[in-house]
Amino acid sequence: MQPRILPEAKSHYGMLKNYVNGRWSESTSTQILDVFNPAKGEVIAQVPLSTREEVRGAVQAAKNAFKDWRETPPLSRTRYLFRLKNLMEERFEELARILVQEEGKTIDEARGEIRRGIENVEVATGIPSLMMGYGLEDIAPEIDEEVVRQPIGVFCAVVPFNFPSMVSLWFMPYAVACGNTYIIKPSEQVPLSQNKLFELIDESGFPPGVVNLVNGAKDTVEALLEDPDVKGVSFVGSTQVGRYIYRRAAEQGKRAQCQCGAKNFMVVMPDADLDRTIPALITSFYGCAGERCLSGSVLLAVGDIYEPLKRRFVEASSKLKVGYGLDETAQMGPVISARHKQRVLSYLEKGVQEGAELILDGRKTKVEGYPNGYFIGPTVFDQVSPDMTIAKEEIFGPVASIIRVPDLNRAIEIIHASPYGNSSAIFTRSGRAAREFRYRVQCGNIGINIGIVAPMAFFPFGGSKDSFFGDLHGQGRDAVDFFTEKKIVITRWF
Amino acid sequence: MVLELAELTTFGAVLSFAMDTESQTEKFYEEAAKNPSCSEAKETLLTLSEQARRRGMILERTRRENVAEMILEPISGLNTNDYLTHIAPSERAGCVDVLTLCVELQRKTRRFYLDSSGRISLQEVARTFRRLAEEVAEGEAAISALLDKTTPR
Numbered sequence A: 001m002q003p004r005i006l007p008e009a010k011s012h013y014g015m016l017k018n019y020v021n022g023r024w025s026e027s028t029s030t031q032i033l034d035v036f037n038p039a040k041g042e043v044i045a046q047v048p049l050s051t052r053e054e055v056r057g058a059v060q061a062a063k064n065a066f067k068d069w070r071e072t073p074p075l076s077r078t079r080y081l082f083r084l085k086n087l088m089e090e091r092f093e094e095l096a097r098i099l100v101q102e103e104g105k106t107i108d109e110a111r112g113e114i115r116r117g118i119e120n121v122e123v124a125t126g127i128p129s130l131m132m133g134y135g136l137e138d139i140a141p142e143i144d145e146e147v148v149r150q151p152i153g154v155f156c157a158v159v160p161f162n163f164p165s166m167v168s169l170w171f172m173p174y175a176v177a178c179g180n181t182y183i184i185k186p187s188e189q190v191p192l193s194q195n196k197l198f199e200l201i202d203e204s205g206f207p208p209g210v211v212n213l214v215n216g217a218k219d220t221v222e223a224l225l226e227d228p229d230v231k232g233v234s235f236v237g238s239t240q241v242g243r244y245i246y247r248r249a250a251e252q253g254k255r256a257q258c259q260c261g262a263k264n265f266m267v268v269m270p271d272a273d274l275d276r277t278i279p280a281l282i283t284s285f286y287g288c289a290g291e292r293c294l295s296g297s298v299l300l301a302v303g304d305i306y307e308p309l310k311r312r313f314v315e316a317s318s319k320l321k322v323g324y325g326l327d328e329t330a331q332m333g334p335v336i337s338a339r340h341k342q343r344v345l346s347y348l349e350k351g352v353q354e355g356a357e358l359i360l361d362g363r364k365t366k367v368e369g370y371p372n373g374y375f376i377g378p379t380v381f382d383q384v385s386p387d388m389t390i391a392k393e394e395i396f397g398p399v400a401s402i403i404r405v406p407d408l409n410r411a412i413e414i415i416h417a418s419p420y421g422n423s424s425a426i427f428t429r430s431g432r433a434a435r436e437f438r439y440r441v442q443c444g445n446i447g448i449n450i451g452i453v454a455p456m457a458f459f460p461f462g463g464s465k466d467s468f469f470g471d472l473h474g475q476g477r478d479a480v481d482f483f484t485e486k487k488i489v490i491t492r493w494f
Numbered sequence B: 001m002v003l004e005l006a007e008l009t010t011f012g013a014v015l016s017f018a019m020d021t022e023s024q025t026e027k028f029y030e031e032a033a034k035n036p037s038c039s040e041a042k043e044t045l046l047t048l049s050e051q052a053r054r055r056g057m058i059l060e061r062t063r064r065e066n067v068a069e070m071i072l073e074p075i076s077g078l079n080t081n082d083y084l085t086h087i088a089p090s091e092r093a094g095c096v097d098v099l100t101l102c103v104e105l106q107r108k109t110r111r112f113y114l115d116s117s118g119r120i121s122l123q124e125v126a127r128t129f130r131r132l133a134e135e136v137a138e139g140e141a142a143i144s145a146l147l148d149k150t151t152p153r
Helices: A052-071 A074-090 A092-103 A107-124 A172-177 A192-204 A218-226 A239-251 A274-290 A303-319 A338-353 A408-417 A431-440 A476-482 B011-034 B036-066 B095-117 B123-150
Strands: A018-020 A023-025 A032-037 A042-048 A134-140 A143-151 A154-158 A181-185 A211-213 A230-236 A255-259 A264-268 A296-302 A357-360 A379-382 A399-405 A423-427 A445-448 A484-492
Touching: A018 A052, A018 A192, A032 A092, A042 A092, A052 A143, A052 A154, A052 A181, A052 A211, A052 A218, A074 A092, A074 A107, A074 A172, A074 A192, A092 A107, A092 A192, A107 A172, A107 B011, A107 B036, A154 A218, A172 A181, A172 A476, A181 A218, A192 A211, A218 A230, A218 A239, A230 A239, A239 A255, A264 A274, A264 A408, A274 A296, A274 A303, A274 A399, A274 A423, A296 A303, A296 A408, A303 A357, A303 A379, A303 A399, A338 A357, A338 A399, A399 A408, A408 A431, A423 A431, A431 A445, A476 A484, B011 B036, B011 B095, B011 B123, B036 B095, B036 B123, B095 B123
Parallel strands: A154 A181, A154 A230, A181 A211, A230 A255, A264 A296, A264 A423, A296 A399, A379 A399, A423 A445
Antiparallel strands: A018 A023, A018 A211, A032 A042, A134 A143, A143 A484, A357 A379
């Protein structure tokens, strides 16, 4: 039987524009990149790499808008977000389909991403409560003290390819609800979702300059980092770039929060409920084609669970249907680009060379009707040792490495040997083992019988070690702290 | 057009199948209400058509609001062949034939909602499916009652 393919929003999106000071503007840049549909290998848009002058123009617009915007009452500011939320609900399906087209994830994953973005907008509408300060009377005779939170100025976000719609919304709604103004630099590989989001921002009627979009790549980020009027930057991407941005921001006295790379370990204890564990692991390792910073990468099988776990995990992995994300029967899409596919494949070569046993080989996966797509099937390595490259480095693809360990202590040792600290999970029925894992493991996001440890909008998105540079995370109350200055006022009246 | 899928293995496929089924049901009842031999059942058929339209909207909202990518796990054991009703009555079909088809349609739809509610790990979605199954069962009872009245004894 023929699967139904959902229609694409458009077949080609043309040359993308910037959105500055409440207007769409063409870039004068001569540097243009193609945007690809990774399932088809076809060009679906062109994106300009904006000039430094254009970046400067966006910063100036945001700076000019700041005074009026910060004086706008918080409740009035959030009404723009309510309008944005409603528009996102109305165009939900279109947003999801554009996302599939440019990133390759499945339609369900795309819908899930749009939903999470909307949830951040929803949480940010609570700013009138979240942003409140606090105070105390009579800290000394007839003297009162209070803390007020104030917006700071122009902030920007540099966002990654793997969640083109959601990640900017970890930051922007909170920033503008707090009274700051904002600039988003989308990933040059996947600029379409932000382009669409800005159509909705425009329709929401935000005052000119409050939210701005500048397309570009490395030079655009450099221009934002160098600009003295940019007060802070939120970044999500690789550890290498995140470390650089954090250092550069610190040199300039800017606030920075950099959420970076990961190598996530899934520990399966001998008492785990495999009927429930296997589906959770499948989602973890292969969801978004393994291109999540929360994706499982190494499967640590503790003791006797090793054989049944391996057998059932490989069986379930081999059944996954790989395909174009707009085919509703597809359970996993392609990776983002031809280049990234080669990178993932080079890790597979490395794994074989270093002696791991390739027990499920996704290299030969072909998807009927999509001969030029960047597909890699679910891949499983067995007999992996912790010193192998595939056990240490972030692959960012649908690849699982199984390591057999004797006990939980050894599993935690292996987790701690990794420079990353984004996410780890344990699957067990033992409260004691779960408690020990939660207590000891040095990771920002811990899962207990959860494969994708994705914090909801009202919690911070954790991360530690080389997976995060900064102290205040995206989302929730951390976001409010990041986007506001605490001012202390001590008062005595004569 | 109803999804031509054998097995529904994803959240989106299950919800799309449900939405397509309701859309088909809505149109079927609307057409059946125009059948001159069903004049006594017209009001009930139009009500059921409206209910199917509303269920379609509830399903669309459910898909939009309740997708939780954290637990988007593969789904198994739902095959469209178990729930499809071939509803193409001839224009000359009598009311008994039409209402018999209606009962089958409601019965299969109800079963689909109940089976699906047990296979989707998202609680809110399962709850919606159970609620829709109740409504479909009420419709089934209404048509069965009409059928009893219409069937010559």
